[in-house]
Structures are given as C-alpha cells and as structure tokens.
Amino acid sequence: MRYLRVGEPGRERPVAFDGERYADLSGVTADIDGAFLARGGARDLAGLPEIDVTGLRVGPPVARPGVVLCVGQNYAAHAAESGAEAPSSPIVFYKAPNTVVGPYDDVIIPRGSTMTDWEVELAVVIGRRARYLDSPDQALDHVAGYAIANDVSERHFQLTESGGQWSKGKSCETFNPLGPWLVTPDEVGHPQSLGLRSWVNGEPRQDSTTADMIFSVAYLIWHLSQFTVLDPGDVLNTGTPQGVALSGRFPYLASGDVMELEIDGLGRQRNAVL
Template structure:
C-alpha cells in the first residue's frame, strides 16, 4: 500500500494511492501522523472500502508523514561513501539528529542557507516507525516495528557540518527545507527486502549516485534495534539510513547553486525533483 499527503503546506489531505487512483482517507483520519500509525491506521486504511476518489491534478504533493517527532540519521553507513569522505568505515553507527521542521515535500524547493558554499545532496532510504521500539532484544524483532519506507534526500551543508560544527553534525543538517520526503510512504509488505533497493541521484540531469542498499554497513534491522537501546522510537519517527558514494563532498562534483535541480530515486519508492533556491 502507498500512502501520501496532498495539498498546501499545513493543509495536506491523507490519500491512498491505488494503481492510478487517489482515494481520500479523510473519513478515517485527519492526517498521517503518530496517532494514525499508533492506532492501527495502516490496517484500517488498507481495509477501507467506498473511499471517495479525488483528483490531485495540479495539487502539491506533501511529505507522506506529518511532522515527525524525531528524525534520526546514520552517517557514513556505506563504505564507499565513508572512503570518499576521508574516513574509515565506522565500527558502530554514527548517529545524529535532524530538526523535524526541515521536512518538505518531494517537489518543494530546497533553500541554500545564508553563508553556504557547500550545500550537498544525499539520496537515502528512510524508515518510518509504526510501533514503539524500546530496548528491543535483537535485530530479529526490529522490522515488526517499521510502518514502511520513504524516499529521502538528506540535504547537507558540509561547511556547517564539519568546519563550524563544534564537534557534531546537526548544524549542517537542520537548515530549513533540508529534508525532502516522499512522494509515498510504502508499507513493508511492498518492500520485502529493504536491503535490495537501488538508489540513484542526479543534478541537472547528470548522474551522481548509483548504488544499492545491500551495500549498507549496518542494515535496517540492525539500525532499528541499535537505536532502540539508546532512545525510544515512537510511531511516526523517521530514520535516515545513510547515503552511498557520489556526493559533492567527494570533490568529484561541484556543490549546489541556486537554479540547480536535484533528483533522487529509489526503486519502488518513487522519485523526487527539487529546485534549489537561495534563502
């Protein structure tokens, strides 16, 4: 099942997408949020019948999950990306937080911050939590706590992240609009193996990243289990699982400038297209 949110910022309508048909979920829920996910909302949305069909032509596509309680991110989770960043692969997951108010839709503009010279793209598989995960016993339990998966672009400002960071990365990750999500929340039954997905990115139509999630150092199940040992993961929380090689930080490509167009894609999760503007 694919769930999305359609409409102006702050007034998005929940929608179920079925083979070209857009079905209004408003009779079931006001939004796709923590309350919906914790209340068995995905099952109710799947089983609902007689939902009104709506026309989304010309409407904005919002992020498929309303503002999450937390966005947890995993750094350098692909060995080749760690190498292009000048680092050895980590022995344990590198974890940082991203401000929830960074979330925008898959086709919304991304703003280069004031003073930025090194704004970068990062295609990532994002995990949306569906059941509270607290001190899970093993990675074997982890995927039962996942509602689904979302295409993510973990936009970053590398100078803010690494030079003026003060030792942590969130300054370079939490600028406004730095978290495009969507277009869909795809439920776990449609993604039987999250470690077998192809990820790609382009800037102005030129290829940048091309890899698969099988190259993750720490897989999705391990990450959910690991994070549950240090924090409580609540329904609606989002985990960015890392990006593969091919970003501007590598030195092989220029950083983003106003007018550039970023596109990111993951098999089965859709494609985004974001135009870069100046803040």
C-alpha cells in the same frame, strides 16, 4: 498500500493508493501521522471516497515527525570518499523536524553557504514503538513504511563550524525533502535490496544499492532502541552511498540547480535549489 499527502503546507489531506484508486482518508484520520500509523493504517479502501490528486502539491508523506534520526557514513564507499574509515558502530545525528518538506518543494541554500550537498537515502518511518528490542529480528515489525529522503547537508557548517557534532550542517530549513510516497513494507519487500540513485541537472551522481549498507535497517532500529525510544511517525534516515559533492568529484549545489532522487519502488523526487 501507498500513502500520500496533498495540499498546501500545513493543510495537506491524507490519501491512500492501493494500486487502483486514490482514496481520501480525511473521514478516517486527520493526517498520516503517528497515531494513524500506530493503528495499522488503512487496510481496506472500500467505501472511502475517491480523490483526484491531479495538479495538487504533494507534501511529505508523513506529518511532521517527532524526530528525524539520521545515520552517517553507513555505506563503505561513501565513508571512503569522505576520507573516513568505516565506522564500527552507527554514527547518529539529528535533524530538526521542521527540515521535512515535500518531494517537489524548493530547497533553500542557507545564508553564507559554500558547500551545500545532496544525499539520497532510504527513510524508514516507524509504525510501532521500538524500545529495548531484544534483537534485530524484531526490528522490521516496527516499520510502517519506507520513503525517499534527501539528507541535504551544508558541509562547512557540518565539519568546520560543528563544534564536534553535525547538526548545524543538517538542520537548515528545507534540508529534508521526503516522499512522494510512504510505501508499506509488504509492497517494498526486503529493504536491503533496493537501488538508489541521484542526479543534479540531469547528470548522474549516485548509483548504488541498500545491500551496501554497513548496518542494515533492522540492525539500526534494534541498535537505536537501546539508546532512545522510537515512536510511531518518527523518521530514520539510513545513510547515503558514494557520489556526493564532498567527494571532490562534483561541484556543490548552486542556485538554479535541480536535484532528482529515485529509489526502487518508492518513486522519484525533484527539487529546485534556490
């Protein structure tokens, strides 16, 4: 199953797509949110009205999450291009939930920014509460689905103005485009075999696979559950591969640029930079 939210910001309508038809879920749930996902989502679209999504704005595929948890330097090549050794334990930081915007919404360069950067990431949306899991083997049973995330970052804020943590450079408005789809695990298969790519103004930037993660999706969920409770609807960004502007190989984003991101089976994003 694939979930979609369409309509103006704050007024999105929940939609499901089963490969054949788009169904309006408004009679079943108010939104694609934690409560809906905790109930198991929509297993059957029979009897639900169809909806024409043509021309409608696509919002993030999950309603405003309680938390956006992120993992830094989770691809060895990205850690190397950042000038850091691969971490021995996951590096974790938070983004403000209000950074989450739609997959085609504009991204705003913050006031005073000189180093705004792109990061294609596999986002994991939690479907069952994860608390003190016994092992990574249990972790994927707590996943509602997967989506594309762009962990947009302002590197000067992140690294120089940080005070020792990263969230200043991660929580600027519009800094987490998400979607277009939330795709259920049965359609995705194993999350460690997905190709992910990014472009800026049509020029290739990142091209890698989730097989290159240092810490797998299952390990991350298990590990985080030892320190915090992951609730249904929460979003976990799992890290980005090499090919970002921080590497020094590409210019940072400027007004008028266009970012495009893609992950196998999860669709494609396109965000203009303002």
